[in-house]
Amino acid sequence: MSPKSASISGRSWLHATLLLLTLSASPGYAAGVFIGAWDLNGDGTLESVYNNLSYIEVQQTDGQTRTYSISNGAWTLLQTADLDGAAGAELAINVGSFIRVITHRTAATRDYSISNGSWAPIGVSNMDGVAGQELAINVGSFVRVITHRTAATRDYAISGGAWVPLGFHDLNGDGATELPINTGAAIRVVEHKTAVTRDFSISSGTWALMGVADTNGQPGAEMVINNVSTVKIVRYANGTIGDYHVPGFWTLRMITNMDGLAGDEVVLNSGSTTKTIYDAQGIIR
Numbered sequence: 177m178s179p180k181s182a183s184i185s186g187r188s189w190l191h192a193t194l195l196l197l198t199l200s201a202s203p204g205y206a207a208g209v210f211i212g213a214w215d216l217n218g219d220g221t222l223e224s225v226y227n228n229l230s231y232i233e234v235q236q237t238d239g240q241t242r243t244y245s246i247s248n249g250a251w252t253l254l255q256t257a258d259l260d261g262a263a264g265a266e267l268a269i270n271v272g273s274f275i276r277v278i279t280h281r282t283a284a285t286r287d288y289s290i291s292n293g294s295w296a297p298i299g300v301s302n303m304d305g306v307a308g309q310e311l312a313i314n315v316g317s318f319v320r321v322i323t324h325r326t327a328a329t330r331d332y333a334i335s336g337g338a339w340v341p342l343g344f345h346d347l348n349g350d351g352a353t354e355l356p357i358n359t360g361a362a363i364r365v366v367e368h369k370t371a372v373t374r375d376f377s378i379s380s381g382t383w384a385l386m387g388v389a390d391t392n393g394q395p396g397a398e399m400v401i402n403n404v405s406t407v408k409i410v411r412y413a414n415g416t417i418g419d420y421h422v423p424g425f426w427t428l429r430m431i432t433n434m435d436g437l438a439g440d441e442v443v444l445n446s447g448s449t450t451k452t453i454y455d456a457q458g459i460i461r
């Protein structure tokens with residue numbers, strides 16, 4: 177062995193030793209890109225999550241690591257939320273045609289096929305009133321709601337045309353959120369707790385949601401709609417729509433409780449005056 181090669185192998189040995197020392201001295205080390213830290217097993221400390229391209233590595237603060245294979249193709253982290261109602265957040269991964277949910281607490285994964293076409297997450301919300309967030313997906317002509325707690329999916333047909341989700345709101349006051357959707361001339365409300373949809377015809381003309389608030393003092397939030405010459409208040413809980421005619425140009429000032437009685441008032445600027453809708457009383461003045 178020449179002095180040169182001895183020197184090289186000695187350096188390599190030193191490098192290997194230093195690397196081992198680095199690894200053992202620093203359990204937080206990982207090959208891969210740090211994605212974020214969440215409490216995934218419910219122990220009150222944060223686990224670190226790393227993207228290693230074809231797999232995810234989860235590192236616990238006690239130094240233990242666990243890997244979850246994902247895909248050799250492209251994938252993205254969709255959501256981190258409690259999806260099963262047990263302590264610890266689940267990782268929901270967009271793997272293209274399906275969603276993989278990782279429950280690190282039990283080291284389990286479950287796949288939910290979605291579509292080979294385009295789809296987009298709407299968000300997570302407690303839509304059935306039972307602990308754990310539901311995951312709502314826009315799959316084009318329908319909404320798919322995934323309840324990971326029971327490994328169930330349910331689809332709600334919406335429209336072949338364009339539609340826009342209007343957020344998660346508890347519209348009937350039962351502690352579960354509904355998902356209202358602007359389908360153009362109507363609002364279709366997905367009430368996942370009872371697995372129904374209900375349509376409220378609004379207008380084939382221009383309209384926009386101005387706010388969601390309890391306006392009538394009864395359980396559930398109402399949807400306040402700007403329909404140009406009319407303010408419509410959609411009361412999902414009792415299935416009615418209040419029409420308040422507002423002539424001329426006006427703008428929304430605020431939706432707030434003005435009179436101290438249950439239910440918010442809708443206050444409009446109309447020219448140099450204000451008009452106030454007292455929906456609990458069914459009047460505008």
Ligand SMILES: [Ca+2]
Pocket residue numbers: 257258259260261262263264265266
């Ligand atoms: Ca959980």
Ligand SMILES: [Ca+2]
Pocket residue numbers: 301302303304305306307308309310
């Ligand atoms: Ca739930």
Ligand SMILES: [Ca+2]
Pocket residue numbers: 345346347348349350351352353354
């Ligand atoms: Ca509800």
Ligand SMILES: [Ca+2]
Pocket residue numbers: 389390391392393394395396397398413
């Ligand atoms: Ca109400």
